Amino acid sequence: MSAGHWLVLDASASIGTVAVLRDGALAAERTVEMRSDGEERYFPAILGTLEEAGTSPRDLQRVVCGAGPGSFTSLRVAGAIAKGIAVGSACPLFGVPSLALIVAAAPETAAPGSRWMATLDAMRGDRYAALVEVGAEGVISAVETLGLFAAAALASRAASLGAKLIGPDESYQAMPHARGLARCLGLVEAMGQADVAAWEPAYGRLAEAQVRWEAAHGRTLASGRTRA
Numbered sequence: 001m002s003a004g005h006w007l008v009l010d011a012s013a014s015i016g017t018v019a020v021l022r023d024g025a026l027a028a029e030r031t032v033e034m035r036s037d038g039e040e041r042y043f044p045a046i047l048g049t050l051e052e053a054g055t056s057p058r059d060l061q062r063v064v065c066g067a068g069p070g071s072f073t074s075l076r077v078a079g080a081i082a083k084g085i086a087v088g089s090a091c092p093l094f095g096v097p098s099l100a101l102i103v104a105a106a107p108e109t110a111a112p113g114s115r116w117m118a119t120l121d122a123m124r125g126d127r128y129a130a131l132v133e134v135g136a137e138g139v140i141s142a143v144e145t146l147g148l149f150a151a152a153a154l155a156s157r158a159a160s161l162g163a164k165l166i167g168p169d170e171s172y173q174a175m176p177h178a179r180g181l182a183r184c185l186g187l188v189e190a191m192g193q194a195d196v197a198a199w200e201p202a203y204g205r206l207a208e209a210q211v212r213w214e215a216a217h218g219r220t221l222a223s224g225r226t227r228a
Contacts, residue, residue: 002185004061005053007085008178009046011078012070012098012201013120013168016042019178020053028053029179034074043081057089064181064188067095069128069204070120079201086196093194095201096184099130100143102167104180109166110138117146117158119167120176127151127169128204131161140184148204 002024010017011034019029030049032041050056065082068075075098086093099118103109109116114134119127126148135141149157151169158165166172181188 005055005059006062006064006181007046007050007057007060007082008064008096008181009078009082010066010096010098010101010176010178011042011074012066012068012101012176013074014071015175016045016074016078017176017178018042018046018049019181020049020055021182022053022055024182024185026179026182027055029177031177034071034077042077046081046085057085060085060089060091062092062094063089064094064096064178066098066101066176066178066201068098068201069122070098070176070201072203075201075203079199083196083199093196093199094188095191095194095199096181096188097130097143097145098176098201099128099145100132100140100184100187101176101178101180102174103132103134104140104183105177106166106174106180109134109174110183112136112138115161115163116166117154117161117163119149119154119165119170121169122148122204125150127154127167129154129157131163138183140180140187143187 006021008019016034020027028049030045032045063086102118103116116132119129122128129146131144133142
């Protein structure tokens, strides 16, 4: 099921990451800053990664995109690019939990049976969290979304789950990266193919701009999203 070239994108944190898998193994990867002045870096990085891997968009068998939660704007950028390439290449689109990519991209987490509580900054003192379990041969065997937690409450929650904290802001520091998909192949299969027309990342909470607008106007936007 992992034959051919897969393009993998994730931009759930402050960086945009790209990977190309060839027959399930990592062929090329890149990392770029998502926020830059007057310069678009992510799409050129995607094209460069494909070229390094010796393939092109028209030769892809799948596109896989980090499905959040995380940075609202960056997730939208990565999601839009993933959908555009999937449509233009006439290949299927799949999603993968971005928090799983934190664990999967860190080689030190590969011990079978280990449990990790992966986190990402959710702003306003909160962090997104998910329980990630590692199975045989270091593959990610299960992911359970835990929701939003105050940063101060994470340690006790992780202890109650028998899990170690991991993330950009934890003592065990690791970022989500598209290359981690090589350890998540079974997870992607279990999630199934996405409907390109309807799919979008799970943002986890309202965009900060919408929160400020609603606070200033004293009402919710009619089309606003609810907090996960």
